[in-house]
Amino acid sequence: MMLRRSKSRTPAPMQTVDDRFQYGPSEHAAYQDRGYYLFDHFLTPEAVADYQARVRDMLARRHESVPPEMMIGVHQIEPWIFDIAAQPKLLDMIEHQIGPDILLWASHMLCKPPHTGDAVPWHQDAPYWNISGRFSAGVWIAFDDVDEQNGAMSVLPGWHKKGTFPVQDSHSIKGFHSEIVPAQLPDDLDQRRVPYILNAGQMGIHDVMIPHNSPPNTSDRWRLVLVFRYIAADAQLGPNTYHNYKNGQPFEREFTLMRGRDVQNLGLRRSPFEKSTA
Numbered sequence: 001m002m003l004r005r006s007k008s009r010t011p012a013p014m015q016t017v018d019d020r021f022q023y024g025p026s027e028h029a030a031y032q033d034r035g036y037y038l039f040d041h042f043l044t045p046e047a048v049a050d051y052q053a054r055v056r057d058m059l060a061r062r063h064e065s066v067p068p069e070m071m072i073g074v075h076q077i078e079p080w081i082f083d084i085a086a087q088p089k090l091l092d093m094i095e096h097q098i099g100p101d102i103l104l105w106a107s108h109m110l111c112k113p114p115h116t117g118d119a120v121p122w123h124q125d126a127p128y129w130n131i132s133g134r135f136s137a138g139v140w141i142a143f144d145d146v147d148e149q150n151g152a153m154s155v156l157p158g159w160h161k162k163g164t165f166p167v168q169d170s171h172s173i174k175g176f177h178s179e180i181v182p183a184q185l186p187d188d189l190d191q192r193r194v195p196y197i198l199n200a201g202q203m204g205i206h207d208v209m210i211p212h213n214s215p216p217n218t219s220d221r222w223r224l225v226l227v228f229r230y231i232a233a234d235a236q237l238g239p240n241t242y243h244n245y246k247n248g249q250p251f252e253r254e255f256t257l258m259r260g261r262d263v264q265n266l267g268l269r270r271s272p273f274e275k276s277t278a
Contacts, residue, residue, distance in 0.1 A: 016047045016087055018201070023093035031097075031137065035160030035210035038196065042141060042203035051143050052200070054080060055224050058245060059111060065248035068111040069118065073242035075107040075228070076254055076272040085228050086271075090139070091259050093205075094230045098134045101233035101260030103268070105131065105253065108227040109245075112151040117217030120153075121170045121179030126208040133235025137205035142198040143224035151217040153204075154193040156186070160207035180211055233263045 020041035031037040075082040170179035196204045240253040257268040
């Protein structure tokens, strides 16, 4: 009697984005009006658990010269992070905002340690950058529960429409050298600001001109957040140098063509992990 050998089943691939995540006309209108939007659903519970473990492994392997708040350009180092940035439903949202030709130009793993995370002063994003064009919203994905005790970011609704604010010198965090002049902010700041209170797996987006800040992490918990930044492919693109979180070595920023056409014929790759055609 011959026994049939049972066939091993290949496990189904992990679903990253929750089926309930959507970005339609109502979400887009609210984002344009307020300058930010908070989503109840983005990552699946399975993805959250997987990514939490991966980030903690990154922190364990982090070179001592790279602060946990300053792990930048990580999508050029970790394929799983690039895979999140390339999720079709996420790119659909970005296309709704800036059109079909999309570049990914930055990622930032913002890990605030318990009791030691720095405060970030009130600032706007775009004035700090050496690139310009049609920016998407900044994508802010919570890998941990986020509240004001562990350093939730706050925004000023509607203030993305007020232009560029004057700044003054600031030394409140590594990498931040200026902040919005306090007199430019509203007297009732505490009443107007909206904190990003998020559960792990939820997401917020914010306009590149909206004023925002975050307090130090005074809790016993980490605050693990991943940020992505996209721009339309016809942008003016400037160079930048980051430091590899694994070894502290410098590497150059790469602009990755996520969707659509390389409209400036720059020879852009569609993944940091494919061979260059240059």
